[in-house]
Structures are given as structure tokens and as C-alpha cells.
Ligand SMILES: Cc1cc2nc3c(=O)[nH]c(=O)nc-3n(C[C@H](O)[C@H](O)[C@H](O)COP(=O)(O)OP(=O)(O)OC[C@H]3O[C@@H](n4cnc5c(N)ncnc54)[C@H](O)[C@@H]3O)c2cc1C
């Protein structure tokens with residue numbers, strides 16, 4: 507859900523930015539962070555907690571708490587609340603601690 | 611390695627004001643900011659500020675940010691602003707390690723100002739980690755910076771100024787605020803802010819807290835409960851409220867962790883919001899040439915962050931050999947401004963906290 511009318515702020519219609527979320531092609535707006543784009547699409551669960559696999563969303567939205575970690579372009583533990591959305595990004599829900607480099 | 615005179619960690623009102631005052635005196639600085647823009651907490655504040663004219667009262671937070679940025683741009687020969695860069699390390703040989711877009715680099719400074727702000731406190735209750743439970747500042751960022759709504763029906767926890775202001779901003783954005791709950795027996799924030807949302811039909815329930823959150827993958831309901839004056843839950847008073855977002859606004863604590871890497875003396879002072887560095891009147895820590903300003907040394911307001919940053923900027927410039935042409939006049943004026951800001955009823959806590967920090971109560 508996006509704000510359509512606001513008494514003080516002006517949210518002009520922006521360019522669409524297409525990206526992949528859990529394998530689906532979706533889009534956000536230019537200027538979005540990954541987390542804000544997903545939230546606007548109704549996605550609130552971003553990852554699962556490491557031990558108990560409880561759903562996690564964002565909490566602080568300014569990069570302090572790491573509650574919003576996801577796998578972005580194959581890289582785990584990306585703080586999606588402060589990472590700008592880019593065209594063609596591949597974003598996936600993170601389960602577990604994440605693996606930086608697959609063993610070959 | 612790059613060597614500079616003055617590094618400022620954090621581009622909020624404190625950091626920007628320090629850079630500006632230092633530049634007026636002729637000292638160059640590098641402002642390091644992890645976000646893609648400077649302005650700190652101001653960039654999401656659509657309401658008009660209180661205080662006196664000198665700190666831009668009656669101006670919206672977002673506009674104050676632009677004024678401060680303008681001051682720095684006017685000195686762009688002396689002030690370098692490095693965005694998208696997080697300070698990851700701070701060492702006792704005055705070297706900072708930085709991360710810019712996954713590239714790790716270092717910078718050395720003669721003097722360092724830590725102006726990293728504060729972070730939101732959290733609350734203990736069952737299921738408090740469900741998606742849909744957000745800090746008040748997070749909701750503000752989501753709405754006012756990105757234009758995205760946090761949910762359709764929100765319950766706000768905490769009736770301090772931030773809780774009240776964010777409730778009003780939620781209403782402005784078209785979100786239904788079901789209620790504001792407050793554990794204390796009185797509303798914490800200014801009466802004007804409380805009246806504004808009451809007029810719009812939002813109840814403020816004092817002596818209430820959250821018992822648990824309910825939902826599968828995201829928040830669907832919260833259970834609230836009455837508390838007595840010692841904040842003990844009163845059994846049998848539980849109520850279930852449907853909502854898809856719970857907004858937590860129970861205070862901020864100084865984001866002072868990075869100072870833990872240095873041998874500076876820290877002290878826990880509840881009245882200043884948590885763990886803060888011990889400082890003198892010019893905001894210097896117990897380590898030579900390491901300074902702090904703004905919320906990181908005591909959670910207060912943007913107005914005081916601006917003045918504290920200015921004092922530190924002026925003083926540091928002088929220390930490094932760049933005396934402001936009107937140093938004495940400026941310093942007296944700024945010191946006076948800070949005193950005035952803290953003279954009202956809401957300043958008492960800070961004044962007492964600072965006394966505790968400096969050990970002035972120990973005699
Ligand atoms: C809802 C709300 C309403 C408010 N209303 C008012 C009001 O009416 N009047 C008023 O005077 N004040 C108000 N305030 C308070 C005011 O916004 C803050 O006190 C002020 O912003 C503090 O300034 P600062 O410069 O210390 O910190 P901040 O504004 O928090 O800036 C700190 C900056 O440092 C950056 N940073 C942190 N760590 C690092 C790192 N390691 N590396 C790089 N960068 C880093 C952060 O990204 C941030 O930009 C309000 C606050 C809120 C949340």
C-alpha cells in the first residue's frame with residue numbers, strides 16, 4: 507500500500523523498478539529500498555530466525571538492528587531496509603545464517 | 611592511507627552543524643554517513659518543531675535538514691560529505707575503518723566527532739518479533755521517506771512526543787490509529803500533540819500495556835492489559851484488539867557502541883537514555899581529540915543536537931589552530947542557547963542526567 511494523497515508531502519509517480527522476489531518478477535518504485543518495495547507489495551516476512559525459524563520483518567528501518575536481513579543477488583545478511591532497490595535484483599527470503607561462498 | 615584534520619561520524623543535525631561551524635573557522639572536515647543522504651532523523655519529520663527561533667522553531671524537520679545541508683554546501687571547498695559509508699571501526703591511533711559499497715578503506719584524523727544519534731528501544735512481550743511490529747521511527751521512515759503505509763489499522767505503544775507525533779502522521783497518511791496505549795498514569799508528551807490526535811478521535815489509554823501479539827506469519831491482533839501504578843498487569847482486564855501493525859515508541863537510547871572500541875570512559879545514565887561517554891563542557895570525551903555531540907551523548911532533541919554540534923565544531927577548529935573570528939561571542943551565545951533549551955520542564959531530565967554523568971551529585 508502506498509500513500510496516494512498527503513497534506514504535506516508530495517509523492518510523484520515514479521519510474522518502476524523490476525526485480526525478482528522469491529522467484530517471482532515484481533516491481534517497486536525508483537528510490538525505494540528493498541524493504542519498502544516489498545512492504546508496498548504486502549510482503550512483511552523477510553526472513554526466518556536462525557534457531558526457532560520464526561518469521562521476521564523489519565524493525566528499525568535505519569540499519570541498526572539487522573531484523574530485515576535477506577539474500578540479495580546471492581549474498582546473505584543484506585540489510586534490506588537501507589539497501590536501495592536496483593533493476594534486476596534477485597531478492598530471496600533468508601533462512602538460517604546464510605552462506606557467503608558455496609564450497610566447490 | 612588518507613589523512614585529514616577532522617572526521618565527523620554521522621550526518622544528522624549534530625554532525626552537519628559541527629562541520630558548518632568548523633568551516634566558518636576555516637577547518638576542513640569529512641562527514642561520514644551510512645545512509646544515502648544526510649539529515650539524520652530530520653529527513654522524516656514532517657511536523658513543525660518547537661523551541662526558539664534560533665533553532666528553527668515553527669519549521670518542519672525536513673526543511674531544517676535542507677537548511678543545515680545548505681549551510682554545508684556553502685562551504686563545499688572545506689566540507690566533504692561521504693554518503694553510503696558506514697564507520698565500522700574506530701581505533702586509539704585515530705584511524706577509522708569505513709565500508710563504502712562493500713569496499714573497505716581507512717582514514718586517519720587529528721580530531722574525531724562521534725555524532726551517530728540514537729536507536730529505538732524495544733519492549734518485552736510474547737511474540738514481540740512478529741512482522742508487523744515496528745519501531746515508531748521505522749514507521750515514520752517508511753511513510754514519510756518512501757511513501758509506503760505500515761498497515762491499515764495501527765496500535766501505538768507509548769505516548770511520549772514521538773508516539774503522539776507519529777500517530778498524527780499516520781492519520782495524515784490515511785491510516786486508522788485504533789488507540790495509543792501508555793503504561794504510565796499520565797500522557798508523556800506535550801499536551802498540544804495529545805489534543806491534536808484526541809480531536810481526531812484517537813483514544814489515549816493510560817495505565818495500559820501490551821501483553822502479547824497474535825498472528826501466524828504477520829501480526830493480526832494484540833492483547834492489551836491494564837497495569838497498576840507499579841506497572842503490574844491486572845489480571846482479568848485483558849482485551850484483544852485487531853490491528854495489522856503495532857508501533858513501538860518507548861524511547862531511544864544513545865547509539866554509542868562504536869565508542870566501545872576506544873578507551874573512553876562510559877557511564878550508564880538512565881536520564882540520558884543509557885550508556886553515554888563522560889564528557890566535559892566542550893563535549894570532549896576522556897580521550898584527547900575525541901568528541902561527541904547530539905543524541906549519542908544523551909537523547910534530547912534536534913535543537914540541542916544543532917547547538918551541541920556547533921559548540922564542538924567551534925572548539926575543535928580552535929584546538930587545531932583555526933580560531934573563528936568571533937570565537938568568544940559565538941561560544942557564549944551557543945552556551946546560552948543550550949541553557950535556554952534546557953530551562954523548561956522537559957529539560958530537567960537532561961540537566962539532572964548531565965550532573966550525574968559528571969559526578970556533580972557525588973559530593
Ligand atoms: C518522531 C520524532 C519526532 C521528533 N520531534 C522533534 C522536535 O519536534 N523537535 C526537536 O528538536 N527534535 C525532535 N526529534 C529529535 C531529533 O530528531 C533528534 O534528537 C536529532 O535528530 C538528533 O540528532 P543527531 O545528529 O544527534 O542524530 P541523528 O539525527 O540520529 O543522526 C545520526 C546520523 O548518524 C548516522 N550514523 C550512525 N552510525 C553511523 C556509522 N557507524 N557510520 C556512519 N554513519 C552513522 C545515522 O545514519 C544518522 O544519519 C524528534 C525525533 C523523532 C524520532
Ligand code: FES
Nearest residue numbers: 565567571572587
Ligand atoms: S530493520 Fe533494522 S537493520 Fe533493517
